[in-house]
Amino acid sequence: MLIAVLSGFILAAFAPWLTRSLGDKAGWILALLPAGLFAYFLTWVPVVITDGAQVVHYPWIPGLDISLSILVDGLSLLFALLISGIGTFIIIYAGGYLHGHEDLPRFYAIMFSFMAAMLGVVLSNNIITLFVFWELTSITSYLLIGFHHEQKDARWFALQGLLVTVGGGLALLAGLIMLALAGGGSFELSEILANEDLREYGFYTGMVILILAGTFTKSAQVPFHFWLPNAMAAPTPVSAFLHSATMVKAGVYLMARLNPGIGGTELWLYALGIFGALTMFTGSFMALRSTGLKAVLAYTTIMALGTLTMLIGIGTEQAIIAAMTFLLAHALYKASLFMLAGALDHETGTKDITKLGGLRRLMPITFVTACIAALSLAGLPPLFGFIAKELMFEAALQAPTIGLFFTVLAVLSAIMIVAMAAVFALRPFIGDLKETPKKPHEAPLSMLIGPVVLASLSLIFGLVGFLPAAALVAPAVESVYGAPIDFDLYLWHGINLPLMLSVLAVALGLLLFWKWNAVLAVFSRMTFIDRFGPERGYEKLMDGLVWLAAWQTRLLQNGYMRNYLITIVLTTVALTGWTLFVHAGSPMPLGDISFSLHEIVVAGLVVMGAIVASVTSSRLGAVATLGMVGFGIALIYVFFSAPDLGTTQIMVETLTVILLVLVLFRLPSFQKLSSTASRMRDAVVAVSLGGLMTLLILAVNAVEVTEPISDQLVAWSYPEAHGRNIVNVILVDFRALDTLGEIFVVGLAAIGVYAMIRLRAEDKAK
Amino acid sequence: MNSMGSLILRTTARFLLPLLLLFSVFVLLRGHDEPGGGFIAGLVAAVGFALYLFAFDAARTKPLLVMEPQVMVGAGLLAATVSGILPVFAGLPFFTALWWPVEMPGFGEVKFSTPLIFDIGVYMVVLGSVMKIILALAEAEE
Numbered sequence: 001m002l003i004a005v006l007s008g009f010i011l012a013a014f015a016p017w018l019t020r021s022l023g024d025k026a027g028w029i030l031a032l033l034p035a036g037l038f039a040y041f042l043t044w045v046p047v048v049i050t051d052g053a054q055v056v057h058y059p060w061i062p063g064l065d066i067s068l069s070i071l072v073d074g075l076s077l078l079f080a081l082l083i084s085g086i087g088t089f090i091i092i093y094a095g096g097y098l099h100g101h102e103d104l105p106r107f108y109a110i111m112f113s114f115m116a117a118m119l120g121v122v123l124s125n126n127i128i129t130l131f132v133f134w135e136l137t138s139i140t141s142y143l144l145i146g147f148h149h150e151q152k153d154a155r156w157f158a159l160q161g162l163l164v165t166v167g168g169g170l171a172l173l174a175g176l177i178m179l180a181l182a183g184g185g186s187f188e189l190s191e192i193l194a195n196e197d198l199r200e201y202g203f204y205t206g207m208v209i210l211i212l213a214g215t216f217t218k219s220a221q222v223p224f225h226f227w228l229p230n231a232m233a234a235p236t237p238v239s240a241f242l243h244s245a246t247m248v249k250a251g252v253y254l255m256a257r258l259n260p261g262i263g264g265t266e267l268w269l270y271a272l273g274i275f276g277a278l279t280m281f282t283g284s285f286m287a288l289r290s291t292g293l294k295a296v297l298a299y300t301t302i303m304a305l306g307t308l309t310m311l312i313g314i315g316t317e318q319a320i321i322a323a324m325t326f327l328l329a330h331a332l333y334k335a336s337l338f339m340l341a342g343a344l345d346h347e348t349g350t351k352d353i354t355k356l357g358g359l360r361r362l363m364p365i366t367f368v369t370a371c372i373a374a375l376s377l378a379g380l381p382p383l384f385g386f387i388a389k390e391l392m393f394e395a396a397l398q399a400p401t402i403g404l405f406f407t408v409l410a411v412l413s414a415i416m417i418v419a420m421a422a423v424f425a426l427r428p429f430i431g432d433l434k435e436t437p438k439k440p441h442e443a444p445l446s447m448l449i450g451p452v453v454l455a456s457l458s459l460i461f462g463l464v465g466f467l468p469a470a471a472l473v474a475p476a477v478e479s480v481y482g483a484p485i486d487f488d489l490y491l492w493h494g495i496n497l498p499l500m501l502s503v504l505a506v507a508l509g510l511l512l513f514w515k516w517n518a519v520l521a522v523f524s525r526m527t528f529i530d531r532f533g534p535e536r537g538y539e540k541l542m543d544g545l546v547w548l549a550a551w552q553t554r555l556l557q558n559g560y561m562r563n564y565l566i567t568i569v570l571t572t573v574a575l576t577g578w579t580l581f582v583h584a585g586s587p588m589p590l591g592d593i594s595f596s597l598h599e600i601v602v603a604g605l606v607v608m609g610a611i612v613a614s615v616t617s618s619r620l621g622a623v624a625t626l627g628m629v630g631f632g633i634a635l636i637y638v639f640f641s642a643p644d645l646g647t648t649q650i651m652v653e654t655l656t657v658i659l660l661v662l663v664l665f666r667l668p669s670f671q672k673l674s675s676t677a678s679r680m681r682d683a684v685v686a687v688s689l690g691g692l693m694t695l696l697i698l699a700v701n702a703v704e705v706t707e708p709i710s711d712q713l714v715a716w717s718y719p720e721a722h723g724r725n726i727v728n729v730i731l732v733d734f735r736a737l738d739t740l741g742e743i744f745v746v747g748l749a750a751i752g753v754y755a756m757i758r759l760r761a762e763d764k765a766k
Numbered sequence: 767m768n769s770m771g772s773l774i775l776r777t778t779a780r781f782l783l784p785l786l787l788l789f790s791v792f793v794l795l796r797g798h799d800e801p802g803g804g805f806i807a808g809l810v811a812a813v814g815f816a817l818y819l820f821a822f823d824a825a826r827t828k829p830l831l832v833m834e835p836q837v838m839v840g841a842g843l844l845a846a847t848v849s850g851i852l853p854v855f856a857g858l859p860f861f862t863a864l865w866w867p868v869e870m871p872g873f874g875e876v877k878f879s880t881p882l883i884f885d886i887g888v889y890m891v892v893l894g895s896v897m898k899i900i901l902a903l904a905e906a907e908e
Contacts, residue, residue: 002854002855003855058854058857059854059857059858059859059860060854060859060860061859061860061861062859063859068854643801644801644802644803644806647801647802647806648805648806648809651806651809651810651812651813652809654813655809655812655813655816655896655900658813658816658820658900659899659900659903662900662903662904662907663903721863721881722798722863722865722877722879723798723799723881724798724799724800725797725798725799725800725801725802725803727801727803728797728798728802728803728885729798729881731803731804731805731885731888732797732798732803732804732881732882732884732885732888733863733881736850736861736881736884737850737860737861739846739884739888740846740847740850740884743842743843743846743887743888743891743892744843746839746891746892746895747839747840747842747843747891747894747895749895750835750836750839750894750895750896750898750899751836751839751898753898753899753902754836754898754899754902757899757902757903757906758902758906760906761906
């Protein structure tokens with residue numbers, strides 16, 4: 001199981017090389033991994049149905065209670081199947097869509113990382129690992145949205161998506177930690193959610209708000225919805241994947257996952273219900289105003305996310321059944337529609353619906369598939385989308401409170417969605433053939449197989465609703481509702497209120513479709529929507545942030561080394577000194593010290609070197625005397641039997657001298673620039689630090705608060721770590737995680753220094 | 767930089783670089799039991815290359831590194847991270863040391879282990895980072 005989750009990352013590492021060596025067929029062959037994963041997850045379906053939720057446990061950092069534990073239940077399995085199943089077709093599709101693109105290898109590398117991260121989110125049982133994977137999806141989707149990095153727009157929108165979702169992610173982290181505290185300190189979802197009194201937790205309201213801040217930003221709920229349509233800057237395969245089964249669904253997943261534990265309260269109902277319903281309406285309304293193929297679909301995704309959030313908020317049996325059915329239906333038709341939109345764009349050269357027409361003869365397969373998928377989007381029988389929409393109406397009607405509000409918004413949205421589904425499926429294909437930038441023809445097999453299979457599934461699932469109901473939806477409903485519910489999915493429910501509402505929505509929707517040109521004309525005059533949307537708020541916020549950063553940089557990072565040093569030294573002296581004098585007691589205990597002659601000689605040399613270095617007027621002299629200080633310290637290390645430190649010190653000293661010599665020629669001749677007063681000030685600062693450190697060491701020598709850890713480490717070193725050199729054993733074994741952090745810092749520092757040197761050189765060249 | 771390289775320095779550097787590199791590998795491998803380790807070894811190797819750089823120039827030193835310094839940093843970080851992840855696949859916590867002692871004729875027992883992989887990673891990061899900076903400075907000089 002662990003390998004199944006991480007295999008995407010492993011393949012990602014080899015994907016660039018594989019893509020290059022496999023050539024044209026790369027997409028088909030790479031798709032074997034998600035296809036294999038799909039088959040593997042399928043084998044879990046009977047296990048989950050018969051034995052219930054399974055937890056697979058791998059220790060990761062047991063000291064911090066973080067483990068790679070995997071939770072396989074109906075909900076995670078439904079998501080895992082969608083991710084791997086749709087992922088398979090997306091990988092194949094990308095091979096055709098980005099055929100011959102020079103960055104295709106890079107694309108596959110990021111895509112597989114993204115897929116693996118997404119699988120990690122939905123399968124994690126530990127909330128810390130869940131959060132890590134959650135953030136990984138944000139980062140990898142940033143790289144995917146900004147794939148066309150040479151375009152300014154793509155970079156801007158990628159950053160927008162990243163900042164919105166990662167900003168929410170910060171809140172989520174706090175919320176998840178509170179969740180762990182509320183659940184009695186365990187980080188395992190299965191244990192937290194089994195806890196009955198999560199809702200009585202003292203900070204319940206704060207916790208829910210923080211968690212929802214994370215899920216609402218991720219799942220593009222109003223008012224954070226603006227990043228999602230902008231994420232269309234990504235290549236179409238990415239959009240199709242992001243919108244249908246992954247990324248934005250992560251937020252929905254988490255809300256569904258936590259529903260049995262923290263859902264069901266008034267706060268939950270109103271927050272999810274109202275924001276979800278508003279998002280649903282906003283999405284449909286904005287879809288109606290759009291003319292781009294992908295824009296229409298992006299806004300209908302927002303509609304779907306709003307619907308799901310609303311349904312989870314309502315939280316009745318009906319609502320949860322509706323939510324899981326809707327989730328499956330949406331994933332199928334949305335992936336299919338997005339891939340078709342990409343095919344249209346790819347083969348005609350435009351994605352503006354108003355510029356397309358009459359393609360039914362030239363692209364017949366695309367036409368038929370689009371019709372089927374759009375019927376599911378519009379929620380017409382006999383498609384799976386119809387079942388989902390009927391259930392949704394029923395759930396809205398039976399909501400415990402404000403049912404009317406939900407129902408009205410749901411019907412209004414449905415009307416607009418019917419219109420846009422018709423626009424999408426018919427406008428590009430009927431009427432007279434219009435002139436397009438490219439000569440249109442049917443897309444290649446790699447770009448059609450995905451939409452055709454997924455659209456067919458929409459049709460099959462609609463006709464034999466009991467099949468997906470029993471295998472996929474029912475186990476998922478059980479995990480979200482918290483208890484098993486007996487139900488069937490079928491097309492015909494008899495003549496009832498939901499059916500009447502559907503008929504009404506379809507009739508009005510078709511009317512809207514018929515008058516769409518007039519509607520567009522009205523909307524094109526309503527430019528205030530763009531002027532005052534939440535996106536403006538985001539831009540204002542970003543401007544403010546840049547201003548604040550510039551202001552505090554001018555204040556703190558003023559570029560004067562001496563100011564930095566004085567600030568650091570004085571802060572250290574003040575804080576440490578204060579603590580020392582307050583806590584050490586009076587008179588301050590000072591340890592005994594005895595010297596041997598050679599120690600005094602070396603110490604004297606070091607002090608002399610330091611004094612000469614600070615008063616000399618020769619630069620080379622300063623370098624040489626600083627070297628004397630360094631080598632003196634190295635000698636002291638050797639005296640106190642730390643040969644490792646001594647050797648390292650000597651190496652560092654040598655390299656420092658080399659680096660200094662390299663830059664020495666660039667410096668102007670030695671000048672005395674500071675006034676005597678400021679030199680005196682510097683001397684006081686320097687001596688105060690030296691004095692403090694001396695006192696500190698003497699005091700530390702005198703008191704022994706606890707037994708030093710070093711004895712224990714020495715005792716463990718050989719039997720536990722097979723090493724006699726304790727320093728090295730600590731570095732590479734006992735404290736390896738610290739060292740890992742440190743070498744990352746070393747690497748980053750090298751990049752930073754390199755960038756500074758290069759920028760200077762380039763400035764000069766100009 | 768060329769002006770600085772005397773004949774003596776060049777001749778010495780040519781002999782000292784391989785010796786220092788060999789020494790650095792020695793320091794790296796003995797690190798677990800005797801004074802040494804990846805950090806020091808990386809610095810020793812960097813000093814060797816720096817000496818060569820002084821004797822010759824950046825253009826002639828760079829190819830000797832086999833790979834670009836930034837690639838070396840990346841490879842080192844990867845090696846160190848992988849050494850931490852490997853035990854997870856064996857069902858042990860992150861960064862648990864794994865040991866594979868091998869009996870080598872003539873050498874006695876050689877201990878292959880994930881800490882050794884980790885130390886090699888540290889070695890590469892240190893060498894790569896220092897070389898990146900020194901080469902950039904030297905190139906800016908030229």
